[in-house]
Amino acid sequence: MTERRVVITGIGVVSPFGVGFGAYRDGLLAGRHGIRPISLFDASKSPVRVAAEVTDYHDDLLPSDPRHNVVLSRSMRLGLVAAAEAVSSAGLDDRPDIRAGMACLMAVERYDINLEDFGESFARAISADADAPSGFSFSRQKYLSRSHRAAHPLWLLKFIPNLAVAHVVRTFGMQCEANAYTSESAASLQLVGDAAESIREGLFDAALCGASDSRISPIGIERYISLNLLATGTPDDVSISMPFDRNRRGYVLGEGAVFLVVEALDHAERRGARPLAEIAGWGQASDAFHPYRAHPEGRGLRLAMAKALDKAAVAPADVDCVAAAAASLDDLDSAESVALRHAFSASNPSVTAPAGAIGRTHTAAGAFGAAAALVAIASQSIPPTANTTEPDADSPPGLVTGIEARPARVRTALANAVSFGGQCASVVLKEVES
Amino acid sequence: MRRRVVVTGLGAVSPIGLSVEESWESALAGRSGIGTIDIYDPSPLRTHIAGLVPPFDVHDFVDPQHPFHSDNRRLRFGLAATQMALRDAGIEMDRLDPERVGIALGSNELQFDEHVIGGTLANVFNGERFDEAAWVGELLAHESPPMRQLLQESHETVSYLSSQFGTQGPTASYLTACAAGAQAIGEGYRMIRRGAADVCLSGGTDSMLTAFDVIGFTNLGALSRRNDEPKRASRPFDVYRDGFVLGEGAALLVIESLEHARARGARIYAEIVGYGTGIENHHLTAMSPDAIGPVTAIRRALSDAGLAPERIGYINAHGTSTVENDAAETRAIKTVLGEHAKNIPISSTKSMTGHLVAAAGAIEAAFSVLTLRDQVAPPTINYETPDPECDLDYVPNVARPIDVEFVASNSFGFGGQNVTLIFGCEPGE
Incomplete structure (x- = not known):
């Protein structure tokens, strides 16, 4: 029996290059990056001054019920806009019947307390205190009994991660399956593989799969600084996301959202939808090594890539392009270099790392990698790795640097994702011959 | 061909016991684990009560020399439950192929310290x-x-477990709120069925008891305020129920392919025969009048199992003790099971444990498996005054021997993601 083939028929992206897959594609191909001084909060006294922010988002773009805006976190908003583009590009705007039968699988993120939502409530519980070093002290009793009421009563709805999924399924009238994953960066590739498996089994014919992430905030920054994971610098240091570069010194926070419409080929053909690529293989594995350091030999990623290639029945020599997980991190980039050398010992695929342009987008990173692989297939060229000028001695030999895309025949592309904590996922995408 | 998936090990810590057996014994005896919150001063809050896990030493379960230390409650519960489940399954990790062992965990978002x-x-x-x-x-x-800091990241509990126990197969956490534990078991079942792993540690761990959590749920009008009678506060299906009671804990199931379990001579508790999910998109936080999400979840689980509704002999209900949930769940069960709904025992063990949020579906799956093993239905305690909206057999207050071949466990997530799991007796030759 032949397996049901699964394809991607729609894509939506909100990235630091702007709203829309086109902006992401053009930005990557031009070798630009989206890193700027932080504007989402006052970072003037922070050791980290830059991030890859989405700058042209505004609430008018939201496809959802405006009455819900008050309970939408920034990440949920970016996700809804990307989901709308994916639905539209798949030709499903006028097909509520099909949308009702679609699953929604989404990688979701945390949300942090911030001054915009909670400043007033905390201010009401802080009063002058001559004994306190700053002259003010916080009263827990006052906060918990009264002051908290100054925050919006439904604030919890911004924090519960699966509400991001609830907004998407409600907006697009989906009634099939839903799931909310997190495995940090790997999650948004894991769910693409899981959706493909479920489609093969006939559980559903199509799924809206994606992720959104936004954690450029005082608490988010503090957490990753305290773990020594972020690159620090001045507001002028905007070129510091440099995957595989020997001068890399930590990652840059990115934000954004990506959604894909994943669909059975037979279903797409019946409704006349044009596939962007076939999802040929997928694999997941774990380092089983450390809560936030990568295994030095890239153990999990090697296994994930091997499973994905095996599932796709693609020989390593037939992979034309790799969208790498490397995000300008010392250990993770090295681990991926080792894993790629191991997987492609006899061949030399072109390698690009989109994190150079858009930073590390956490739960969305895997989906941004898949989107970069789609860019390579659609444009038949490999986007350069922005900001990387001096590749590490052990970096992948096929790494594309500079500011120009490298024209190439791209039939098959592999996307990788590696989480802090060692969850790894790979997906193989193939050109669909018309 | 679909691979069959069986449960071979159980581990748990809950408000009613520091092991699965102890928790099960308490459940059958109808003991409540709800008390006044004593891990901080809850007096400024409107709700002061919760189901707390009794103190225990995590080093009974993991090597004290292990470098990844933490006082994080979710992690401690998860480590203990996982180790107990592995021991119960008779598994020594170094005798398995680590690449064929996965983890699927129900987890939750970060917590703040005011x-x-x-x-x-x-x-x-x-x-x-x-x-x-x-x-x-x-x-x-x-x-x-x-x-x-790191454990504020919702995926990190699973990273710890994977590092601690050396599992190199697929690893993921699911954040579908109150359905997460059941969804993780369902996804673990698919992982094995599809051949992506032979063994999966699946379940959930959660502690959502901080003052911020209590305030957040209080604002939603979801929590019981029966502060002066903690043991009577969680009263699913009773007409005087006034909200759910937060609980904490973890439950992990070792699940594996039937083939793998037989090859290593494992004791088999039960088979996972069905997993179904359903979306409720009627309203962000409220259920639709026809409870379409739960109805879809139960139907899809039955269809996955290839079972007629009449084959289900017991349901471990989501039964949160909120006015809305218990009535909607009753309607959903009646919609799918029809007349048969009146004939089968249905109970909510949340009446004793409280609501373990992302671990709820996992401990209730463990209880469902033990219902099959012992052929006994745990009670719904505090069931005193029937509600006309809830007119089924809720096994009031006293456990009951039953004759059962298939059981279902419902878990309905806040935000509209609903899950039903169906378990069957140990498969024959």
């Missing part, structure tokens, strides 16, 4: 406004240990 937020903000306050730019520095100067 002392840290309030304290650091007080230091950057000038009487009128906060100096946001200085707040980052204050937070950094607070020097919260990096590991504690």
